[in-house]
Every structure is written in C-alpha cells, then in structure tokens.
Amino acid sequence: xxxxxxxxxxxxxxxxxxxxxxxxxxxxxxxxxxxxxxxxxxxxxxxxxxxxxxxxxxxxxxxxxxxxxxxxxxxxxxxxxxxxxxxxxxxxxxxxxxxxxxxxxxxxxxxxxxxxxxxxxxxxxxxxxxxxxxxxxxxxxxxxxxxxxxxxxxxxxxxxxxxxx
Amino acid sequence: xxxxxxxxxxxxxxxxxxxxxxxxxxxxxxxxxxxxxxxxxxxxxxxxxxxxxxxxxxxxxxxxxxxxxxxxxxxxxxxxxxxxxxxxxxxxxxxxxxxxxxxxxxxxxxxxxxxxxxxxxxxxxxxxxxxxxxxxxxxxxxxxxxxxxxxxxxxxxxxxxxxxxxxxxxxxxxxxxxxxxxxxxxxxxxxxxxxxxxxxxxxxxxxxxxxxxxxxxxxxxxxxxxxxxxxxxxxxxxxxxxxxxxxxxxxxx
Numbered sequence: 001x002x003x004x005x006x007x008x009x010x011x012x013x014x015x016x017x018x019x020x021x022x023x024x025x026x027x028x029x030x031x032x033x034x035x036x037x038x039x040x041x042x043x044x045x046x047x048x049x050x051x052x053x054x055x056x057x058x059x060x061x062x063x064x065x066x067x068x069x070x071x072x073x074x075x076x077x078x079x080x081x082x083x084x085x086x087x088x089x090x091x092x093x094x095x096x097x098x099x100x101x102x103x104x105x106x107x108x109x110x111x112x113x114x115x116x117x118x119x120x121x122x123x124x125x126x127x128x129x130x131x132x133x134x135x136x137x138x139x140x141x142x143x144x145x146x147x148x149x150x151x152x153x154x155x156x157x158x159x160x161x162x163x164x165x
Numbered sequence: 166x167x168x169x170x171x172x173x174x175x176x177x178x179x180x181x182x183x184x185x186x187x188x189x190x191x192x193x194x195x196x197x198x199x200x201x202x203x204x205x206x207x208x209x210x211x212x213x214x215x216x217x218x219x220x221x222x223x224x225x226x227x228x229x230x231x232x233x234x235x236x237x238x239x240x241x242x243x244x245x246x247x248x249x250x251x252x253x254x255x256x257x258x259x260x261x262x263x264x265x266x267x268x269x270x271x272x273x274x275x276x277x278x279x280x281x282x283x284x285x286x287x288x289x290x291x292x293x294x295x296x297x298x299x300x301x302x303x304x305x306x307x308x309x310x311x312x313x314x315x316x317x318x319x320x321x322x323x324x325x326x327x328x329x330x331x332x333x334x335x336x337x338x339x340x341x342x343x344x345x346x347x348x349x350x351x352x353x354x355x356x357x358x359x360x361x362x363x364x365x366x367x368x369x370x371x372x373x374x375x376x377x378x379x380x381x382x383x384x385x386x387x388x389x390x391x392x393x394x395x396x397x398x399x400x401x402x403x404x405x406x407x408x409x410x411x412x413x414x415x416x417x418x
Contacts, residue, residue: 022349070228073268074231124240124289127240
C-alpha cells in the first residue's frame with residue numbers, strides 16, 4: 001500500500017479488494033492465495049523497546065493479518081501486534097487554495113517473541129570511494145580533449161579569429 | 166512454513182529478475198526439484214540432490230533481514246538489476262511456479278519500499294529506483310496472467326464470462342447501467358436497503374434522456390463531418406497519394 005506521510009509512493013497503486021466474500025456460520029475459513037498487501041519496515045521516530053519493530057501497513061490490514069503475514073511469509077515469531085492509524089495532513093493548500101490531502105496510513109508495532117531484538121540498520125553507510133584518483137584523471141583527459149578541439153589553425157600564428165582574414 | 170522457506174530459497178537464488186528463470190528452467194522437471202523442499206520431512210533422493218547441485222541451499226534464518234537488501238549493496242549508488250517479467254514469459258510457467266514467484270516478488274517489493282522510505286527519511290537518493298517499477302510491472306503481469314487462466318477455466322466449466330454476477334438495468338436517471346450484484350445473507354424482497362434502490366425511471370426523466378441522446382448524436386455527427394472534411398482536404402492537397410489511385414495502380418500492374 002502507499003506510503004503515508006510526505007509523498008505519494010508508486011509502490012501502492014494496486015489495492016486489496018473492497019469486499020471479501022460473505023461469511024456465514026459453518027463456512028470454511030477464507031484463504032487468500034496471493035496477498036495484495038505490501039508492508040514496509042520503518043525506522044521509529046521515537047525510541048522503542050529493543051524487541052519492537054515498526055511497520056507501515058495498508059489501511060485494510062488488521063493485526064491478525066499482519067501476524068499471519070510475518071509468521072508465514074517471513075517466518076518471524078510474533079508475540080504481540082498493536083496498530084494505530086496515522087492521519088495524513090489535510091492542511092496544506094495548493095495555488096488554488098484547495099486543500100491537499102496526504103494519504104493516511106496504518107502503523108503497526110510488532111513485538112518479537114523468544115526474546116529476539118531488532119535495531120534498524122544504517123542503510124546508507126559512507127563508503128570510502130576508491131575512485132578519487134580516477135575521477136581526477138578523467139577530468140584531466142576531458143580538459144585535454146577540449147583544448148585540442150578549440151586549437152586554431154597553426155598558420156595564423158596565435159592571431160584571434162575575430163580579425164578579418 | 167514450507168512455502169515461506171521455499172520463497173526465501175527462491176529469493177536467495179535470484180531476486181525478482183529474469184535470472185530467476187534459470188531456477189525454473191524447463192530442462193529439469195518441476196516435480197523433482199520442488200519435492201525436495203515442499204515436504205521437509207521426506208528424505209531427498211539421490212537423483213534430486215544431483216539435479217539440485219546448481220542450487221545453494223543456505224536459508225536465512227532471521228526473517229527481518231529479508232526486508233533489507235544484501236549488506237554489500239548498502240551505501241551503493243546503483244544496484245544492477247535485470248528486466249521485468251513479461252506476460253508471455255509468465256504464461257509459460259505453471260501455476261505453482263507463478264505462486265512462488267508472486268511471493269518472491271512480494272518480498273522484493275517490500276524490501277524496495279522499505280529502502281525507499283528510509284531514503285526519504287535520510288534525505289538521500291534511493292539507489293536504482295527503477296527496480297521498484299520493474300517489480301510492480303512484473304506483479305501486474307503475473308496478476309493479468311492468473312486472471313486470464315481463471316477466466317478461461319470459468320468459461321470452460323460454467324460458461325460465465327464475468328466472475329461477479331450482474332445485470333443490465335435502468336437506473337433512476339434513465340441510464341442503462343451494468344448493476345453488479347452484492348452478496349447478502351437474506352433474499353432481495355426482505356432487504357430494506359436494496360428495496361430503496363429504484364431500477365426504473367419516472368416519466369419526467371424522458372425529456373432529459375432525449376436531451377442526452379440528442380447531445381450524443383450531435384457529437385457523433387460532428388466527428389464524422391470533421392473526418393470527411395479532413396479526407397477532402399488531403400485529397401485536394403495530395404491527389405497522387407489517394408487510395409483510389411493506389412488501387413487503380415495495383416489493378417494496372
């Protein structure tokens with residue numbers, strides 16, 4: 001589902017069905033064979049306990065759904081799931097003074113079982129770029145190429161071209 | 166659990182790109198490979214182990230690691246990836262293969278969405294955002310192929326064209342619409358909400374229906390006249406390119 005908050009994300013345009021089949025007492029358990037739910041792990045804004053993982057999930061997903069999702073698809077043991085709906089702001093106005101709505105999303109706090117802990121990793125570590133020397137060489141090569149192209153006719157003896165003849 | 170483990174295995178081999186075709190190649194019959202994994206209690210036979218030489222079977226134990234890319238790619242500016250799955254490639258795969266591929270693609274999509282959100286948080290560019298578009302395209306193609314197969318099966322078994330029943334009905338505004346049926350636990354004549362809907366139009370609506378038809382007719386006539394005018398203009402400007410001339414030339418030859 002789409003990311004809530006700042007921007008509309010391209011990742012959430014396919015929505016889950018608006019209506020599941022009707023259930024009456026005695027019907028078999030509803031089985032969904034290809035889930036349409038896409039979730040994202042997010043870095044918590046405020047400090048969370050070590051066993052808590054924060055997710056952004058589609059609005060139509062419940063905590064039971066999320067538990068089954070994590071246990072069956074990712075084989076993550078889940079002890080508890082708590083959800084809340086994050087309201088997307090409707091305060092900003094565009095050039096026509098029409099209010100612009102940022103999409104709402106559901107945030108889930110999952111506590112892992114068996115005493116497992118999780119810290120959100122640093123996905124953008126600063127890597128020492130070994131290409132510094134090569135970029136300088138490239139720059140020099142490009143400069144030399146430009147100089148060669150701009151060289152005038154040697155028979156003019158360095159006289160600029162805006163002189164007639 | 167088995168499906169999850171298999172999905173993890175699939176992702177380990179190749180993540181949501183054309184290279185994953187090598188895993189599902191038609192050279193090895195599907196049954197032997199998947200039997201190794203689908204029933205973990207069964208002892209794998211020597212022949213299936215021999216055929217699975219190419220696979221490496223280390224499964225990641227921590228599920229949450231699958232929300233992130235290979236640690237070698239963290240901090241890179243670009244990550245190489247192959248092309249998206251096309252409809253025709255997916256039509257050659259069996260239903261079990263498509264089911265497994267769906268979950269491989271789902272995990273890849275979750276990983277990319279996580280990465281995208283983290284990049285926005287850190288105010289840094291996401292490495293290779295086109296991967297997400299490719300995965301979405303592949304998933305849409307997969308969905309389309311599965312829908313095609315379901316439609317074909319339903320047509321053969323029951324003759325129904327549409328999965329959801331419906332009927333052509335006139336609504337309260339006099340328009341003919343395709344009314345889709347809803348599932349209710351009670352019959353229609355006991356349904357208060359359904360009976361408040363009116364599938365008929367009162368006589369005073371006829372005037373507006375006529376106005377609508379007239380407008381539609383005017384639009385059609387304008388379109389046809391414009392096409393005729395354009396054809397006439399072209400005929401005057403380029404008489405040597407007209408189709409009548411061409412057909413006569415063909416007949417002469």
